[in-house]
Amino acid sequence: MQFIFAARRGRRVLQRFNKLQQTATLSTRVPLATSHVQHVFRTAENRAAPLIKTGNYTLERFTTVQKYHYSAAATDKPRKGPKETEGSKKKDTKAKKPKKTKKTKKEVTPEQMEKKKAAQKKVKLRKEIKDLKLQSLRKEEPRSQTLRPWIVFIREKVRGTTSLDESRSRFQTAAEEYRNLSASEREALERQTAATMQERNRIYAEWVNSHTPLQIKTANRARRRLAFLTAEHRKNTLKYPAIKDDRLVKMPTSSYIFFSRERMQSGDLDHLSTQEKRERVHTEWAAASEQEKQPYSQKAAEDKERYVREYREVYGEDPRSSSNAKSKTASSA
Template identity: 40%
Template sequence: MPFMLARRGRCIVRQFRLRETLPLSTRVSLGPRHIRRVSLAANGLPSKRAVPTGPVRSILSQIQANSYATAGRPKAHTGRAKASTGSSGSKKAKSGSKKTGKKATSSKKKELTPEEKEAKKEAKKAKALREEIKQLKVTALQPPKKLPQAAFTAAFQEKIAATPKEEGKSQVQHFKEVTDEIKELPSYELERYAQVAEANKAENAAAYDAWLKSHTPLQIKEANAARRRLNQLLGDTKSRKYRQISDDRLVKRAASPYALFLKERYESGDFRHMSVQEAGSRAGEEWKGLTESEKQKFYQLYKEDSERYRREYREIYGEEPPSSGKNTSGSEESA
């Protein structure tokens, strides 16, 4: 039997197994006296606590567990799990340090040269311009495509569609052959194409009117503003593509005092035998020669026309009109 050192005693006691020394009939339970003796031998001190009664198997397991336990932390806190946790923490710390190192290196951006900065700035402007043009084209609206309204155009479209271009011939040669063919058509064929053109005019007018009524006057006004802006951005070569949309529902702007004076002079018939340039030059000289009291008549007409413009603008567009910039006396004010 092995010897062991008691935890609280100063003597060496001999360990023995009670279950093996007892007969089978007494292995089931032990009396209080036997338990007390075992407890005194293990601890070396008298126990004041009451000895519990219970199965021998549970009591012996507790005695053996207390006698073989080592001083210090319990097993649950001194196992390898603690060491593994520390290693994983160190790995995380290392990985974290690596990540911060990458971030530190990536945060240092390469400085651009003045040429690269200017190119980047120009590319940004070009992109903004493309986006603006794209949005303006949507706002500008597109009227329905018109059918040919001239006899020659109607004949040319019909002939060019019915006559395929031969191989080896250029497009210019193909168009010239079709044009020569139309010129040699008999008079009754030309009359038929003239009737087709007249019918196309009526059809185009009906389609345009239906398209116009499918949009509000405010949408047409905004479309015309977008078309003016597109003409400025795209230049003179594209200006004919975006013409102003004609709509009788649009509010007419108030005429200026000089425009009202010019209208009165043209209606008088005094400029009947003059060219447009001569009439304009003559009217400008006359306007400069008028006194302030003589001009007051046209200022009053402009004031009345401005009131009409504001009223119709609110009724038709449903919003306040923009500032006109001038009042009836020629000084600046908000319309």
């Protein structure tokens, strides 16, 4: 009997529930599953009296739970957790950054250090040579080579050859033709060579005068340095000849040079060879006293004053020797 009463009570509850669903809006309607029916029957069997007493309150509570559960299930969207703030994100990114590890210095062997120094020295030398070539004015310098009549004749005959064999055959033929030239033809060739050299000298003089004496002096100094740096890689050191300019200041003459000139021009050493003359002059100078050297030292001092005066007038600056002397006297004072 109790089971029958419980079933009746459960049926009543379901009827009320269905009415409530019909009166609710379409968005809140939720289909009733069999599991919930069983749950209702169990509650009706076990809690018949409290359900009858409380009535609508229990049904309303039950329907709100159903709405929440089935509305979330119908959307098939996962439930979102708490929103992350900007501060939390920043903290997470900071926490994820790996710690910086200190780089350990690699030990360098003496051989590696020597190789590194040698490479740096090569780079420095290459840069110095490049700068010196710009200062030397070598690229823009016109030709100043001395010409000979036979060189002009052979160049005219060999010009236009495309192969080595052809140039050799033409050279041999031109040499034979030059030997068989008549006197009038040789004179005409000499006049042609002299005219060519005169034109070359004119062009060269114009180029030299287009630069200041200080630029020419700097170019000659750069050429001397280039000849010294590149002497190991080539046998001929005449690749960088000095620029000829009459405006350049002549270097001062030493007391030994004045003595040597006087002894060579005296005629006392004419019976000796050049090497023997030099050895004799060197021996006499070493054996001379300070009183005997005094006239030559006086000439050297006067010539040095001339050099300093002309250096300032031509180049517009003091020579290195005088500037170094001034700095030494200033530091000592």
